[in-house]
Amino acid sequence: MSTDHTGKATPSGGELPPEEKRGTYAAIFGRRDVRAFHSDRIPDDVLARVLTAAHHAPSVGFMQPWDFLLVGSRSTRERVKELSDRERRAAAVFFDEPRRDKYLSMKLEGILDAPLNLCVTCDPTRGGPQVLGRNSIPETDVYSTCLAVQNLWLAARAEGVGVGWVSILRNAELRDILGIPPHVIPVAYLCLGYPEEGFSGRPLLESSGWRKRLPLASLVSYEEWGAQSHNGWAGFSTTLAPQTN
Numbered sequence: 130m131s132t133d134h135t136g137k138a139t140p141s142g143g144e145l146p147p148e149e150k151r152g153t154y155a156a157i158f159g160r161r162d163v164r165a166f167h168s169d170r171i172p173d174d175v176l177a178r179v180l181t182a183a184h185h186a187p188s189v190g191f192m193q194p195w196d197f198l199l200v201g202s203r204s205t206r207e208r209v210k211e212l213s214d215r216e217r218r219a220a221a222v223f224f225d226e227p228r229r230d231k232y233l234s235m236k237l238e239g240i241l242d243a244p245l246n247l248c249v250t251c252d253p254t255r256g257g258p259q260v261l262g263r264n265s266i267p268e269t270d271v272y273s274t275c276l277a278v279q280n281l282w283l284a285a286r287a288e289g290v291g292v293g294w295v296s297i298l299r300n301a302e303l304r305d306i307l308g309i310p311p312h313v314i315p316v317a318y319l320c321l322g323y324p325e326e327g328f329s330g331r332p333l334l335e336s337s338g339w340r341k342r343l344p345l346a347s348l349v350s351y352e353e354w355g356a357q358s359h360n361g362w363a364g365f366s367t368t369l370a371p372q373t374n
């Protein structure tokens with residue numbers, strides 16, 4: 130039996146058995162953005178499971194706005210890599226030294242090392258002009274696509290497959306390279322493959338000293354934006370343990 134924030138017992142009929150729960154959290158905490166890959170192919174059945182997990186993401190009005198464009202061709206990946214290199218150099222000017230040097234020294238994509246690239250797109254026209262629940266917040270179609278990416282990322286981690294998201298790209302040029310129609314939004318350009326050095330315990334941007342993980346307690350407020358304490362939540366706020374940070 131679980132308890133809610135007041136300590137009252139809550140029904141736990143839907144709770145996963147302990148080993149499944151452990152597996153779920155292991156995938157969440159063990160997922161990493163991976164940028165260095167072996168060239169080994171991902172077996173078809175593994176790739177199919179990972180895409181099926183993505184396709185089972187929640188979506189506004191159940192519109193399922195995603196498409197999955199698999200890119201194995203070396204020459205296509207070379208064009209995307211050129212685009213990424215160009216964008217990376219362009220972005221470097223926005224950092225002052227010594228951060229610029231650090232930014233340029235970090236490996237931020239595995240487009241050519243990974244055996245597979247995958248572009249996850251969002252088609253806002255899927256499901257017709259009136260999508261249940263999207264009226265007030267049109268971006269919910271892109272939100273839904275991001276959830277498909279996260280499902281894919283977690284399922285890949287469970288399969289031992291690394292995923293790296295490359296956003297140092299320009300969508301207009303990516304559309305040209307991949308033949309994506311103008312109304313379809315490229316949401317995520319991903320590199321997939323088996324990681325060269327396993328799954329690190331910490332994000333690269335953390336271990337390299339670029340940025341620290343923020344304490345979870347500093348991001349949770351109670352009843353009103355920014356209120357860091359509240360009588361009704363005193364018990365819960367003390368349970369934000371360091372390992373959940």
Ligand SMILES: Cc1cc2nc3c(=O)[nH]c(=O)nc-3n(C[C@H](O)[C@H](O)[C@H](O)COP(=O)(O)O)c2cc1C
Nearest residue numbers: 160161162236237238294295296297331332333334
């Ligand atoms: C929308 C999005 C875009 C990202 N773009 C890049 C990228 O272009 N290059 C890169 O190296 N990592 C990219 N990342 C990965 C983040 O740097 C990474 O998720 C973050 O540092 C935390 O590390 P972790 O994913 O290993 O936990 C991106 C992640 C997201 C969610």
